[in-house]
Amino acid sequence: MCLAVPSKIIEINDTIAKVDVDGVIRETSIMLMDDIKIGDYVIVHAGFAINKIDEEAALQTLEDMRNILAADARQANGLNDHP
Amino acid sequence: MALKYVEEYRDGTLARDLVKKIHSVSKKKLRLMEVCGTHTTSIFRHGIRSVLPKGITLLSGPGCPVCVTAQKDIDAFVAFARVKNVIVTTFGDLMKVPGSSSSLTKEKACGADVRIVYSVFDAVNIARENKDKEVVFCGVGFETTIPTIAAGILMGIEGKLDNFSIYSANKLTPPALAALMETDGVQIDGFILPGHVSVITGTDAYRGTFEKYDIPSVIAGFEPIDILQAILLLIQQNEAGKPALENAYPRAVSHAGNVKAKQIMNQVFEVCNASWRGIGQIPSSGMELKKEYQRFDAAIKFAMDMPDVPEPKGCACGQILMGLKTPEECVLYKKKCTPMNPVGPCMVSSEGSCAAFYRYS
Ligand code: SF4
Numbered sequence: 001m002c003l004a005v006p007s008k009i010i011e012i013n014d015t016i017a018k019v020d021v022d023g024v025i026r027e028t029s030i031m032l033m034d035d036i037k038i039g040d041y042v043i044v045h046a047g048f049a050i051n052k053i054d055e056e057a058a059l060q061t062l063e064d065m066r067n068i069l070a071a072d073a074r075q076a077n078g079l080n081d082h083p
Numbered sequence: 084m085a086l087k088y089v090e091e092y093r094d095g096t097l098a099r100d101l102v103k104k105i106h107s108v109s110k111k112k113l114r115l116m117e118v119c120g121t122h123t124t125s126i127f128r129h130g131i132r133s134v135l136p137k138g139i140t141l142l143s144g145p146g147c148p149v150c151v152t153a154q155k156d157i158d159a160f161v162a163f164a165r166v167k168n169v170i171v172t173t174f175g176d177l178m179k180v181p182g183s184s185s186s187l188t189k190e191k192a193c194g195a196d197v198r199i200v201y202s203v204f205d206a207v208n209i210a211r212e213n214k215d216k217e218v219v220f221c222g223v224g225f226e227t228t229i230p231t232i233a234a235g236i237l238m239g240i241e242g243k244l245d246n247f248s249i250y251s252a253n254k255l256t257p258p259a260l261a262a263l264m265e266t267d268g269v270q271i272d273g274f275i276l277p278g279h280v281s282v283i284t285g286t287d288a289y290r291g292t293f294e295k296y297d298i299p300s301v302i303a304g305f306e307p308i309d310i311l312q313a314i315l316l317l318i319q320q321n322e323a324g325k326p327a328l329e330n331a332y333p334r335a336v337s338h339a340g341n342v343k344a345k346q347i348m349n350q351v352f353e354v355c356n357a358s359w360r361g362i363g364q365i366p367s368s369g370m371e372l373k374k375e376y377q378r379f380d381a382a383i384k385f386a387m388d389m390p391d392v393p394e395p396k397g398c399a400c401g402q403i404l405m406g407l408k409t410p411e412e413c414v415l416y417k418k419k420c421t422p423m424n425p426v427g428p429c430m431v432s433s434e435g436s437c438a439a440f441y442r443y444s
Contacts, residue, residue, distance in 0.1 A: 006088045022086055029204060031234045032344040041088060043282065043335060046174070046224075047202025048231045051282045051341055053088055058334035062091055065312060069100040072107075 006041040006053050019044060088334065092306030101311040102134045109318050112138040114270055116263075116406050118256065119277030120147030120434025121305055127443040129307040135314065142406035143436035145259050145359065146277050148223045149176045150404060150428045150435045153358040155389040156223075156252040157182035157428075162387055163219045163250070164195035170213060172206035173221040175199040180428045183392045203235030203249075210239065210247035219381045220249040226283045229253045229370055230344035233351035236372070236379050248381035251371050254357055256280050257292050258368035264296045266362075269405055273299035273317035275310070278332045283348075285340025286330045293328040304332040351376050360428065361394060361401015398427035403436055410440040417441065 007019035007028070015031045019042065029048045030036050042049035117123055123143040126132060132141055145151050161182045164171045171187065178188045178199065191197040196216075200206050203220055210218035222232045232249060239247040256277060263269050276289060281302045293300050299320040303313035313331045320327055330336055348370070357369025372380045381387065394400070398420070399413035410416050410429070420426040422438055429435035 005086060008087075029202075029231075029234065031237075032230050032341060032347060034343050043279065045227050045279060046231050047204045048234065050227060050230075050279065050344060051335055054334050058088055058091075061312075061331070061333060062097075062308075065097065065101070065308070069097070069104060072104060073100075 007044050007049075009036060009038050009040045009042060009049075012036065012038060017049065019049070089306060092304065092308040094308060098307050098311060101308065101315060105139075105311065105315050105318060106136050108315070108322055109136040109138060111272075111321055112140075113272040113318065113321055114140045114142055114406065115273045115275060115314065115317050116142040116144045116271050117275040117310075118144035118146040118260065119275075119280065120150065120432065120436075121279070122275055122277065122303065122310065123147070123436055123439050124434050125305045125307070126310060127439045129310075131307065131310055131314075139314070139318070142271070142409075143403065143439070144274075144406065145263070145362065145404040146225070146256065146280070147429070147432050147434040147436075148225055148228070148254065149180060149432035150400060151254060151259075151359045151362070152177070152180070152223050152252050152428060153360050154183060154392045154394055155358070156250070157186070158184075158389045158392065159250055159382065159387050160187055160221050161185045161190055162389065163381065163385065164190040164197050166217075166385060168215075169217045169219055170196045170198060170209060171219050171221065172198050172200045172209055174201075174223065176432045176434070177221055177223060179425060179431045181395070181425065181431075203232050204238070207235050207238045207242065207244065207247060210244045211242055214246060216246060217384075218247050219385075220247070222249045222251040222253050224253055225256055225277070225280050226348075227279045229352060230283060230341075230348040233347045236351050236376055237347065239379060245378070248379045248384050249372075250381040250387075251352070251369070252357075253352070253370045254359065255354070255368050255370065256284070257288055258365050259359065259362075260289070261292045261295065262362065262365045262368070263405055264292070264298065266405055268407055271298065271406055272321055273301070275313045275317070276300055276302040278302060278304045278309070278335060281330075281332065281336045281340070283341045283344050286328065286336060286338050288340065289328055293326075297326045299326045300328045302330045302332050302336050304335065358391070359404075361398075361404055395426050400427040400429045400437075403429055410437040413437070
């Protein structure tokens with residue numbers, strides 16, 4: 001039921017927005033959202049945008065994970081993080 | 084074009100490193116439950132079960148809305164379809180679910196006006212275009228869907244549609260988790276919490292359950308990296324003996340959740356008791372229309388009060404939803420019960436664990 005693919009807002013008309021999901025244009029209600037603007041990425045569920053994707057958090061999660069895994073790899077290779 | 088916020092979370096190298104790390108930290112045998120049906124599907128589609136250490140068992144929880152819909156609610160949907168002049172609107176997954184004597188698919192084949200909609204929005208539009216008919220929407224969903232149905236009611240009011248109503252079989256997630264923890268025999272070492280329910284509820288909604296049961300809990304997104312990360316965190320918490328409530332989906336989930344959506348939901352609905360298929364009544368786990376919106380309540384409008392009915396003999400859906408059995412342990416699985424001829428909703432819904440097992444094993 002959930003479409004997990006984030007959709008990009010490309011047009012807003014009152015409570016209806018046009019979104020681009022991988023090149024497919026759909027209409028979605030933004031009634032459940034506050035302050036949405038063109039260019040935002042949202043998650044759409046059953047025809048309604050239910051939230052905005054936080055770009056910073058998205059990048060941070062990946063970076064944190066890579067850092068932890070890289071530290072592990074270094075340890076496994078006998079190298080220490082803090083010489 | 085690379086899909087933003089998707090491709091990065093499917094990165095093969097990162098996934099392999101995560102799997103390696105999972106293997107290196109995993110010592111104990113653990114039973115982890117993915118609460119959400121969308122997680123179940125994603126876990127199977129990406130083959131995540133097959134790369135985990137032997138000691139890690141993934142259980143599919145009560146988070147497929149169709150699978151937890153009580154038989155009497157399905158019977159009500161069928162009954163609406165039999166009322167003259169009624170158009171029943173529903174999400175597609177409900178169509179084939181067998182009630183005690185029929186299903187929406189069968190009713191449609193017999194001439195009933197049953198229409199699949201993608202959104203409550205479509206149902207409202209059908210009501211607008213068919214003023215001489217009654218349009219009933221089958222409300223089946225969790226916190227992610229309930230605000231959209233509430234929005235549909237508000238649209239109905241705005242459009243002065245007195246031919247639109249909903250039947251609410253909606254359900255809330257945290258009370259179900261608490262009910263699971265109270266059930267004899269249930270053994271769960273951690274919850275992979277549903278990403279999109281949490282988008283609405285926020286992390287804070289789980290605080291009560293987490294604190295009462297001290298159960299490792301991690302909110303996860305739906306891509307392979309998201310799910311692997313959640314599994315890793317749950318294993319680490321268990322190995323360290325330090326349960327925590329963590330949010331591994333911060334790009335979409337905040338502490339407070341979607342405040343506006345919750346406001347709209349609580350404007351229209353209020354908490355009530357609800358029957359869950361195979362589990363039974365769970366206190367304060369459903370949502371019904373508030374008094375001032377009851378003219379949109381199809382059950383009241385059509386005086387539809389269906390009796391409780393026992394579930395089909397042999398169907399183990401309830402036990403599967405609680406992690407007490409796997410689909411393979413159901414005597415009907417692959418024999419009397421297949422996706423073509425489903426006995427229970429776990430085989431009908433594309434997010435049901437029986438259907439997922441069938442498709443991917
Ligand atoms: S295999 Fe069919 S009968 Fe058995 S639990 Fe699943 S849905 Fe029910």
